[in-house]
Amino acid sequence: MGKNILITGAAGFIGSHLVKEMLHFSEDTVYALDDMSGGCLENIEEFSETFSDRFIFQKIDICDYERLYAFIAENAITHIYHLAAIVSVQESMADPLRTGRVNLQGTLNLLEAARQAGAKRVVFSSSAAIYGDEKSMPKNENSPEKPVSPYGYEKMMAERYLKLYSSTYGVETVALRYFNVYGPGQRADSEYSGVISIFDTMLRQGKTPTIYGDGTQYRDFVYVQDVVKANIAAMNTDDISGEVICIGTGRKTTVNDIFATIAKKYGHTQPPKYEPARKGDVYGSLCDNGKMRKLLGLQELVNFEQGVMKI
Ligand SMILES: NC(=O)c1ccc[n+]([C@@H]2O[C@H](COP(=O)([O-])OP(=O)(O)OC[C@H]3O[C@@H](n4cnc5c(N)ncnc54)[C@H](O)[C@@H]3O)[C@@H](O)[C@H]2O)c1
Known part of the structure; x- marks a missing residue:
C-alpha cells in the first residue's frame, strides 16, 4: 500500500519532476499544491489525466494556514516534500515582506500544519544562498552562513524552524541545501x-x-533528476531527522x-x-557533497x- 504524500510547489520546475517520479515509480497517492504564482499548469496537467486516481492537485497558497491544514489533515498526509517558495533573489530584495511571508511564514505554516495533522516527515528545499558570498570553498554543512539577501535569510531561518520541529515537536525534518539545479x-x-x-x-x-x-x-550545477533522487532518499532514510544536507556534484x-x-x-x-x-x-x-553521499547514498x-x- 502506498503512502499519502504531499508535494508543495508541484507546478514548479523541480516540483513537477518530483511529481512525475513519484507517480511513475511509487504506489503513493500524490497530493500536490501550488498557488501558480511562479509555476506552470502545463508542467502537471498530463498527470491529472494519466494518473487521475493517484494525483490530486489543488491551488492553495501556503500562506493560507486553514486551507493548508485542511488539505493535509483531511487527506491523512504523512510525508511532505516542501518546495513552494518565491525563488527570486531579486524579488526578495525588492519586496522582503512578500517573500518573507511565503518563504519563512509559509514554511512555518507548513510545519505547524504537519504537526497538528500528525504528519511524520517534512523534506525541505533549502538553498546554498545561505552562504552568500562567503569565500571558503567547497561549502559543506558547517561552512559559515552569511546570506546577503532576504531570500538567503528566509531559507536560513526556515532551516532553524525545521530543526526546532524535529527536536521539540517530533515532526521529522530534513533540509536539503541545493546548489544550482538545472x-x-x-x-x-x-x-x-x-x-x-x-x-x-x-x-x-x-x-x-x-x-x-x-x-x-x-x-x-546539479541535474534535476539527481535532486529528485536526493529528496526521495531524504524521505526514506531512517535516523536523519534534524539534518541539513548539501546537494551538489562537487x-x-x-x-x-x-x-x-x-x-x-x-x-x-x-x-x-x-x-x-x-x-x-x-x-x-x-x-x-560528502554528507549527501554518505547519508543519502547518492x-x-x-x-x-x-x-x-x-x-
Ligand atoms: N532551482 C534551483 O537551482 C534551486 C536552488 C536552490 C534551492 N531551490 C529551491 O527549490 C524549490 C523549488 O525551486 P524551483 O527551481 O522548482 O522554482 P519554481 O519557481 O519553479 O517552483 C516554486 C513553486 O512554488 C510555487 N509557489 C510560490 N509561492 C507559493 C505559495 N505562496 N503557495 C504555494 N505555492 C507557491 C510557485 O508557483 C512555483 O510553482 C524552492 O524552494 C527553491 O527555493 C531551487
Whole structure:
C-alpha cells in the first residue's frame, strides 16, 4: 500500500519532476499544491489525466494556514516534500515582506500544519544562498552562513524552524541545501541556472552569447533528476531527522565550460563575445557533497555534458 504524500510547489520546475517520479515509480497517492504564482499548469496537467486516481492537485497558497491544514489533515498526509517558495533573489530584495511571508511564514505554516495533522516527515528545499558570498570553498554543512539577501535569510531561518520541529515537536525534518539545479522545464529567467537556458536557446538559434568577465567564474550545477533522487532518499532514510544536507556534484563548471559544452551540442564554431564583469556577481560556488553521499547514498550523478544533452 502506498503512502499519502504531499508535494508543495508541484507546478514548479523541480516540483513537477518530483511529481512525475513519484507517480511513475511509487504506489503513493500524490497530493500536490501550488498557488501558480511562479509555476506552470502545463508542467502537471498530463498527470491529472494519466494518473487521475493517484494525483490530486489543488491551488492553495501556503500562506493560507486553514486551507493548508485542511488539505493535509483531511487527506491523512504523512510525508511532505516542501518546495513552494518565491525563488527570486531579486524579488526578495525588492519586496522582503512578500517573500518573507511565503518563504519563512509559509514554511512555518507548513510545519505547524504537519504537526497538528500528525504528519511524520517534512523534506525541505533549502538553498546554498545561505552562504552568500562567503569565500571558503567547497561549502559543506558547517561552512559559515552569511546570506546577503532576504531570500538567503528566509531559507536560513526556515532551516532553524525545521530543526526546532524535529527536536521539540517530533515532526521529522530534513533540509536539503541545493546548489544550482538545472534541467528540462527550467524557466530561462531562473537566477539559478538561467545562463544555461540562455546559452542553450541562443546557440540553438545560431546566435553567439555574451560572457561577462573572463568566463572563469564557476558554479556547481546539479541535474534535476539527481535532486529528485536526493529528496526521495531524504524521505526514506531512517535516523536523519534534524539534518541539513548539501546537494551538489562537487564539480566546478565555469561559464566558459557551459559555453563550450552547449556550443558542441549544436555544432556552433564561433567563439563567445566577452564583456566586462557585472558588479555584484558571485565568483564561485562549489559543494562538498560528502554528507549527501554518505547519508543519502547518492553516488552516481549525471555529469554536466550528459545533463546538457537532455535539456
Ligand atoms: N532551482 C534551483 O537551482 C534551486 C536552488 C536552490 C534551492 N531551490 C529551491 O527549490 C524549490 C523549488 O525551486 P524551483 O527551481 O522548482 O522554482 P519554481 O519557481 O519553479 O517552483 C516554486 C513553486 O512554488 C510555487 N509557489 C510560490 N509561492 C507559493 C505559495 N505562496 N503557495 C504555494 N505555492 C507557491 C510557485 O508557483 C512555483 O510553482 C524552492 O524552494 C527553491 O527555493 C531551487
